[in-house]
Amino acid sequence: MGSAIWFRRDLRVSDNKAVLRALQCGEKPFCVFVVDPKVLSASSSAIRTSYLKAALEELNEELDDNLTLMFGDSAVQLARFVTENGISDLYCSRDVTPLSRLIESQVAEMLRSMGVRVHFVDTPYLVDFDKVLKEDGSPFRVFTPYFKTWIKSALAVEVVRLPRRYEFQSAKLAERRNWGPLDKVVSYSGQFATSSAEIIARLDHFADEILPNYSELRNFPSIDGTSRLSVALKFGRIHPRTIFKRVVDFDPGLRFTSELCWRDFFGSVLYRNPDSPKVALDAKYDAMRWDTGPIAKSRLQAWKSGQTGYPLVDAGMRELLETGYMHNRVRMVVGSFLVKDLHLDWRLGARHFMSHLLDGDVASNIGSWQWIAGCGSDSAPFFRIFNPTLQLQKFDPEGDYLRRFIPELGHLDKKAWASFIRADSAQQDRRLYPRQIVDHNRERREALLRLSELSTIGFVN
């Protein structure tokens, strides 16, 4: 009886535990990916769908053209697949979102009832999301103690070594490649690599050239100073193990390594709190007075389209729309602006990010939004409110990032530029660039006021 690999968010061959375990069965494994309409409608976006298609094409090449694509309900399609190919053992990795977990339980139930062994052998995380626990077995709620425990496990992790030679086999199915709605999608061809060779080349470049100055450079959005591996991680084109092993010895202070840990931390937070995409982890935020109504609606629209009059916010939001990406420093600034300056519900921001980010990942996205809103696990303290003008002066002093995404500022000479980035709304040239839709200092005080109301309510109750 044969074995099969069910590919999920692990669209690669190297450092893939499911691939290794299936190969160890002896027979050549079958390979399958299910395009599940439930997943597409719940969490996809046009740009991610196009990357997914390219990633599947790359994966198929890595599998020597042996990947089967099925379209439909995961459990139903996999049941068909194992029956038609005589499969006794299915290998796959687990995922952490509520929908993924539901699908896993449906697949496991269906296949086990058919006598097929289903092996969940890995996760998309460096340390599995259910493995980092306090001494008493309870989960961490604060990052630093999580990190101290996590790093011990992380250092013990080994990259998966595949046998020197291995082969896969093609399924016996009438239709071996049903792309479903992906058929009409154009494969991604943008700045983020889809091929393994390019992704590994990027990792090498990052480790050799960027990592030595990572602590300083990572904050400047005009500089190529971060790993830019989030997209490959999102689709499992690379596993965080591969990254960790390549960088950890060259990362004094573990500044970058701790970013990998934040990814794991937010994974485990979602695992423990499956309703956190909808509900603030800090329950008293249920009482937050978010702005609603027509003015709130138009402010949300201005934020989404990069027309707030705060150039760093606008450059970030336009980068997102144009490229499907945003530098992390700028993500914090625009997130703080939505929640603290516009008093709009963090869930609106999370939804917009998910519909445009190429690296849009439920756990990281929700964890980060709850962090910036101040309502999550170990999130930013209530008083941490970013000043978008000061952030611009600190992190894009020459305006190199701004000019890339706000072309209407291109005409400013150096002197006009210097006064522009310090300017308040009264001094801005409104003909070319929108005036500031709110006054930061005023809204900062308003945010602190509303936050203080929450703690009063919390105290009374």
Add this chain to the structure above:
DNA sequence: TACCCTTTTCA
């Protein structure tokens, strides 16, 4: 009083 640097404080 302008300015700079450091520390404190923020429900």
Add this chain to the structure above:
DNA sequence: GAAAAGGGT
């Protein structure tokens, strides 16, 4: 994270 306050020239 940054405004405000403190401490100095």
